[in-house]
Amino acid sequence: MLEVEEVSAAFGARAVLDRVSFSVAAGELCGLIGTNGAGKTTLMKVVLGLLPTGGGRVRVSGRVRTRSGADIGYVPQKIQLEPDAPIRVRDLVALGIDGHRLGVPLGSRRRRRAVDEMLDAVGVSRLANARVGTLSGGEQQRVMIAHALVARPSLLLLDEPLANLDMRAVDDVVALLARIAADQGVAVLLSAHDVNPLLPVMDRVVYLASGHAASGTTGQVIRADVLSRLYGHPIRVVQAEGRVLVLAGGPEPSGVAANGCGASGAGDC
Numbered sequence: 001m002l003e004v005e006e007v008s009a010a011f012g013a014r015a016v017l018d019r020v021s022f023s024v025a026a027g028e029l030c031g032l033i034g035t036n037g038a039g040k041t042t043l044m045k046v047v048l049g050l051l052p053t054g055g056g057r058v059r060v061s062g063r064v065r066t067r068s069g070a071d072i073g074y075v076p077q078k079i080q081l082e083p084d085a086p087i088r089v090r091d092l093v094a095l096g097i098d099g100h101r102l103g104v105p106l107g108s109r110r111r112r113r114a115v116d117e118m119l120d121a122v123g124v125s126r127l128a129n130a131r132v133g134t135l136s137g138g139e140q141q142r143v144m145i146a147h148a149l150v151a152r153p154s155l156l157l158l159d160e161p162l163a164n165l166d167m168r169a170v171d172d173v174v175a176l177l178a179r180i181a182a183d184q185g186v187a188v189l190l191s192a193h194d195v196n197p198l199l200p201v202m203d204r205v206v207y208l209a210s211g212h213a214a215s216g217t218t219g220q221v222i223r224a225d226v227l228s229r230l231y232g233h234p235i236r237v238v239q240a241e242g243r244v245l246v247l248a249g250g251p252e253p254s255g256v257a258a259n260g261c262g263a264s265g266a267g268d269c
Helices: 040-048 089-098 109-121 137-149 167-184 224-231
Strands: 002-011 014-024 029-033 055-060 072-075 155-158 187-192 204-209 212-216 235-240 243-248
Touching: 002 040, 014 040, 014 055, 014 187, 014 204, 029 040, 029 167, 040 055, 040 072, 040 155, 040 187, 072 137, 089 109, 089 137, 109 137, 109 167, 137 155, 137 167, 155 167, 167 187, 204 224, 212 224, 224 235
Parallel strands: 014 212, 029 187, 029 204, 072 155, 155 187
Antiparallel strands: 002 014, 002 055, 204 212, 235 243
16 A cells, blocks of 8 residues: 655655665554654655655555545654534544635535444544543543545555653554554554554554664664664664563663564663
8 A cells, every 4th residue: 555665755865764674464454663753754744755766766555646646544652632612523524525725515325324434443433523622631542543534545654653751542442443553444554763662553553763774674674783784783672571661772771681573662762
């Protein structure tokens, strides 16, 4: 569903992405991992057609991506909804069908059925008539996912959707995205700085560092040798208390076991 081929991008004289390549198939959930400033949002914008490339190309569903091209659902990183905003959950999701068109959208049984089905798919049917701004962070994230999916895109992009959620909400959203990818055959690309919540469900990972990327399964990518080449300095992959961490090279921490086939956010590098 998504093919990124030798894509480069820059801001002024600063190279952000340098010949990045990877692919995501239908029904797969792919984690896009990297620290703040690694280029995750830039890559999302390139895939969306909002930023030009300095080289390479993007294909969605086999077609070269243009701004008016293939169907993509998108959940942005920051969602700010005022508690007293007079918009219901149902109305916000419906905007995913016709919010890009001019004029007042026409009601129809088909449109209402599509909204109802998507609200049910993300588990917020009971909140259909609630004001969006009154929902919890996890509930708002589910509504935004429904908004992005209601037009039935082949590719779903989510920019840091787990940020600012509590642990229970993180687990719920991750499980939801895995189920949607499997049940609806949607290719899901999800950016995050910590990959640990994704490990049980992630099919592949794209790890960004220093403008470059390594992609494959977690066992293929999140390894000391691969990440050391990516960062350009020694990296260790270790496991401690059930979590896998990526650490800058140095003495082995006391009580921490080395592990070459896990994954982690790179925040410790």
